[in-house]
Amino acid sequence: MAGSTGAIAFLDDGPKRAAHTVILAHGAGTPMDHPSLSAIAEGIAARGIRVLRFEFPYMAARREGARRGPDRATVLMATWRTAIDAAGHPERLVIGGRSMGGRIASMVADEAGVAGLICYGYPFHPPGTPERLRTEHLEHLATPTVIFQGERDPFGSRAEVEGYHLSKAIRVRWMPDGDHALKPRKSSGFTEAAHVTSVVEESVAFVLTGERPHNSRAGKVSTV
Numbered sequence: 001m002a003g004s005t006g007a008i009a010f011l012d013d014g015p016k017r018a019a020h021t022v023i024l025a026h027g028a029g030t031p032m033d034h035p036s037l038s039a040i041a042e043g044i045a046a047r048g049i050r051v052l053r054f055e056f057p058y059m060a061a062r063r064e065g066a067r068r069g070p071d072r073a074t075v076l077m078a079t080w081r082t083a084i085d086a087a088g089h090p091e092r093l094v095i096g097g098r099s100m101g102g103r104i105a106s107m108v109a110d111e112a113g114v115a116g117l118i119c120y121g122y123p124f125h126p127p128g129t130p131e132r133l134r135t136e137h138l139e140h141l142a143t144p145t146v147i148f149q150g151e152r153d154p155f156g157s158r159a160e161v162e163g164y165h166l167s168k169a170i171r172v173r174w175m176p177d178g179d180h181a182l183k184p185r186k187s188s189g190f191t192e193a194a195h196v197t198s199v200v201e202e203s204v205a206f207v208l209t210g211e212r213p214h215n216s217r218a219g220k221v222s223t224v
Contacts, residue, residue: 011053014045025101043200109143117145124156141167150178173213
């Protein structure tokens with residue numbers, strides 16, 4: 001259901017008077033109602049949590065026919081701040097999103113004073129250029145964080161990420177054989193549906209209780 005809160009338009013799922021609210025942003029190339037993000041958002045909302053989704057200016061402009069690439073980081077961060085202000089009560093909010101949306105959320109989480117951060121497929125580096133890391137701020141992140149990451153994600157595979165030095169506030173939950181969308185190959189024996197169910201259930205537990213996945217670790221990243 002579409003709605004507006006403050007100066008930003010949200011896609012609004014779940015009970016309006018829920019005790020907990022999650023705000024999610026989309027990835028660089030897909031809108032807020034893309035099936036992969038919708039499955040997670042709607043799954044969380046079905047558990048009694050309010051879930052708000054929004055679009056960055058460039059993606060909203062695409063709906064009007066404009067052909068635009070992602071906005072500058074300063075614009076993306078400002079949009080996240082506006083979304084948090086519009087929702088209100090940051091101490092009750094968990095923010096995050098898919099890929100770029102989660103990355104930008106991680107860049108404003110500490111200053112905003114939110115309760116938590118969830119990233120679905122964090123872009124640790126551009127595909128094919130593992131030396132171009134986007135992790136400096138993650139070394140000092142204080143906000144409790146869960147990153148759901150596919151083991152073979154070209155933006156940061158398990159073999160690569162396990163060598164990074166990340167804040168102890170971060171837990172990385174490895175999705176077996178998952179790609180950047182957390183989707184496993186059919187030949188792996190795992191299914192996309194099962195991964196989505198796990199992601200939703202573990203996201204809900206994190207939002208409601210602060211409990212992070214039991215098979216993830218902090219420090220120099222999870223080895224599970």
